[in-house]
Amino acid sequence: MKTVSETDTHDPSADDSVLFRVEGRTGVVTLNRPRALNALTHPMVLRIAEALDGWADDPAVEQVLIRGSGERGLCAGGDIRAIHDDAKAGNTASAGFWRDEYRLNARIARYPKPYVALMDGIVMGGGVGVSSHGSVRVVTERSRVAMPETGIGFVPDVGGTWLLGRAPGRLGTHLALTGTSVGAADALLCGLADHFVPAERLPELTAALAGAPAQEVLPRYAATPAPGVLAGRRSWIDHCYAADTVEEIVERLLGQGEPEAKEAAETILAKSPTALKTTLAAVRRAAALGTLEQALAQEFRVSCNALTSPDLVEGIRAQVVDKDRAPRWSPPTLAEVTEADVERFFAPLGEDRELHLP
Numbered sequence: 143m144k145t146v147s148e149t150d151t152h153d154p155s156a157d158d159s160v161l162f163r164v165e166g167r168t169g170v171v172t173l174n175r176p177r178a179l180n181a182l183t184h185p186m187v188l189r190i191a192e193a194l195d196g197w198a199d200d201p202a203v204e205q206v207l208i209r210g211s212g213e214r215g216l217c218a219g220g221d222i223r224a225i226h227d228d229a230k231a232g233n234t235a236s237a238g239f240w241r242d243e244y245r246l247n248a249r250i251a252r253y254p255k256p257y258v259a260l261m262d263g264i265v266m267g268g269g270v271g272v273s274s275h276g277s278v279r280v281v282t283e284r285s286r287v288a289m290p291e292t293g294i295g296f297v298p299d300v301g302g303t304w305l306l307g308r309a310p311g312r313l314g315t316h317l318a319l320t321g322t323s324v325g326a327a328d329a330l331l332c333g334l335a336d337h338f339v340p341a342e343r344l345p346e347l348t349a350a351l352a353g354a355p356a357q358e359v360l361p362r363y364a365a366t367p368a369p370g371v372l373a374g375r376r377s378w379i380d381h382c383y384a385a386d387t388v389e390e391i392v393e394r395l396l397g398q399g400e401p402e403a404k405e406a407a408e409t410i411l412a413k414s415p416t417a418l419k420t421t422l423a424a425v426r427r428a429a430a431l432g433t434l435e436q437a438l439a440q441e442f443r444v445s446c447n448a449l450t451s452p453d454l455v456e457g458i459r460a461q462v463v464d465k466d467r468a469p470r471w472s473p474p475t476l477a478e479v480t481e482a483d484v485e486r487f488f489a490p491l492g493e494d495r496e497l498h499l500p
Contacts, residue, residue, distance in 0.1 A: 157185060157189075158174055159173075159185070160172065160173055160189050160190060161174050161211075162189075165348075165351075165352040166352030167204040167205065167351075167352065167354075167355075168205050168207050168258075169197040169200075169206045170206075170207045170208075170209070171190055171207065171209070172210070172211055173209070173210045173211065173216065173217050174211045175211075176211045176214065179212075179214055179217065179218035179264055180210040180212070180215065181219055181220060181222075181268070182217060182219070182221065182269075182272070183220075183221050183239075184238065184239040191242065194206065194249055194253065197255070203255070204255060204355065205255050205256035205258060205351065205356055206253065206255060206256070206257045208257070208258070208259050208260065208273065208276070209260040209262070209348070210263065214264055215263030215266075215269070216259070216264070216269050217269030218267070219268040220239070220243070222294060222458050222462055223458065224236075225239075226454075226463060229455050234449075237445075237446045237495075240299065240442060240446070241442065241497055243271065243300060244299070244301070244438040244442055245497075246272070247272070247275050247301045248435055250272065250276055251275035251301070251434050253276075256278055257277050257278065258276065258277075258351065259274070259276040259279050260344060260347075261279060261281045261287060261329070261335055262281075262285060262341055262344060263282075263284050263285065265288075266287070266288045266323070267288075267289060267290065267291065267299075267302075268300050270287065270288075270289060270300060270302055270305070270334065271300025274287075274305055274334045274335065275301055275434070278336060278337070278357075279336045279337070280335065280336070280344075280360075281325075281326040281329050281335040281338055281367070282338070282339060282341040282344065283325070283340060283368065285325060285329060285335075286324070286325065287324050287329045287335070288317070288322065289306065289318060289321065290323070291417065292319060292320075292321050292410075292413040292414055292418055293321050293412075293414075294414075294454065294461055295414035295417050295452075295453030295454045295455075295456060295457030295469070296457065297417055297420050297441070297444050297445070297448060298421060298424065298425070298441075299442075299445050301441070302318070302441075303318070303421075303424045303425045303437055304428050304431070304434050305334060306318045306425050308333060309331075309333055309334075310332070310376075311376055311380040312379050312384055313331070313332050313376070313379060315391075315425055315426075316379050316383050316406065318421050318425050319388065319421060320406055320410055320413075322406075324370065325368075325370055326367035326368070327367040328370035328372045330367070331370060331373060337360055339360075339364055339365065340365060347360075347363045350362070350363075371402075375400075375402060378402075381394065382398065382403065382406075388415075388422055388476055389477065392407045392410055395410075414457055414471050415471055415474065415478070415479045416451060416471070416473065416479050416484075417453060417457075418476065418479075419479050419483070419484045420484050423484055423487075423488070424441070424487075427488075428440060428441075435499040435500070438499060439499060440488070442497035443487070443489070443490065443491055446495070447486060447487045447488075447489060448487060451487075452472045453471055457469050
C-alpha cells in the first residue's frame with residue numbers, strides 16, 4: 143500500500159488550484175480555490191484529466207475521491223467571468239475549455255474504478271459535472287446542488303441536460319428552468335446523488351476510504367437526510383412542466399393556486415427568455431438521446447452557439463461583473479423568442495469543430 147504522497151506531475155509551485163495525493167488505496171483530488179468557491183479553470187480540468195488517466199492504470203490506486211477545500215462547497219462551477227470576457231471579445235477560448243471539460247465529464251462517467259464525489263456545500267454547474275457523473279455521490283446537510291445557467295443567459299451543460307432529463311417526472315425540467323438549488327434529500331430524489339453522510343463525519347469517511355473500498359465503507363457512515371420539499375410538490379410540478387412551451391408552463395404555474403408554484407413562475411420570468419426556451423428544448427432532446435456522450439455533444443453545440451448570444455454576456459455582467467442583478471435580456475419577453483431563435487443554438491458547428499466522444 144502506498145503511503146501518502148504527492149502524485150502531481152506538474153511543478154507544484156506553478157499552480158496549486160487543484161491538488162493530488164494518494165492516501166492509502168485512494169487517489170484524492172482536492173479543488174483548491176476556496177476564495178473562488180473552487181470554480182474550475184481550464185488548467186484545472188486538464189490536470190484532473192491527466193491524474194485520472196494515470197490512476198486508471200495504477201494498480202495501487204483502487205478508487206478516486208474528489209473534494210473541495212474550504213467550508214463553502216465542492217465547486218460553484220466554471221470561471222464565468224473568464225467566459226464573459228471571452229464572449230465579449232469574440233474569442234473562442236471558452237469553446238476550448240468546454241471541449242476539455244465535457245471530455246472530463248464523460249471520462250468520469252465511464253471511469254473504470256469507483257469515483258467518489260463529496261458533494262458538500264455548494265455544488266453548481268461545473269461542480270455537478272465533476273461529481274454527479276461519478277459512481278459514488280455523497281451529499282450532506284450543507285449541500286446545495288443546482289444548474290443555475292438560465293439566470294446568466296446560458297443553458298445547462300456538463301451533462302446537466304442528461305441528468306435533469308432523467309430525473310423523476312418533470313422535476314428535472316423544474317430545476318433546469320428555475321435554476322433552483324436543492325438539498326440532500328431532493329438531490330437523492332432527482333438522481334443527482336446516491337448517499338447522505340452528515341458533514342461532521344466526512345473526515346472519518348475520507349480516512350476510512352484510504353484503507354477500504356467505498357462500498358464497504360459507506361454503509362458505516364450513510365444516514366437518512368432531513369425531508370426535502372420536491373416530493374410533496376410532485377403533483378403540480380409534473381402537471382405544469384408537462385406543457386409544450388415555457389409560456390404554457392408559466393401559465394399553468396400561475397393558475398395552480400399554490401404559493402410555491404407562483405414563486406416558481408416568478409423565478410422563471412426573471413431568467414433569460416431565450417435561455418429558457420433553449421433549455422426546455424435541450425433537456426427534452428437529451429432525454430431522448432441514448433448516451434451521455436450524445437448529450438454532451440449536443441450541449442457543446444448549444445454552448446458554442448451561446449457565445450454569440452447577447453444574453454450570455456449580459457447575464458454574467460448583471461450577476462457577476464457589475465452585480466446590479468438587473469439584466470436586460472434580448473429579446474426581453476418569451477413571446478418574442480421564435481422557434482428559429484432556439485434552433486440556432488442546435489445548429490451544427492462544422493465537422494472540424496464538433497465534439498466527438500468515444
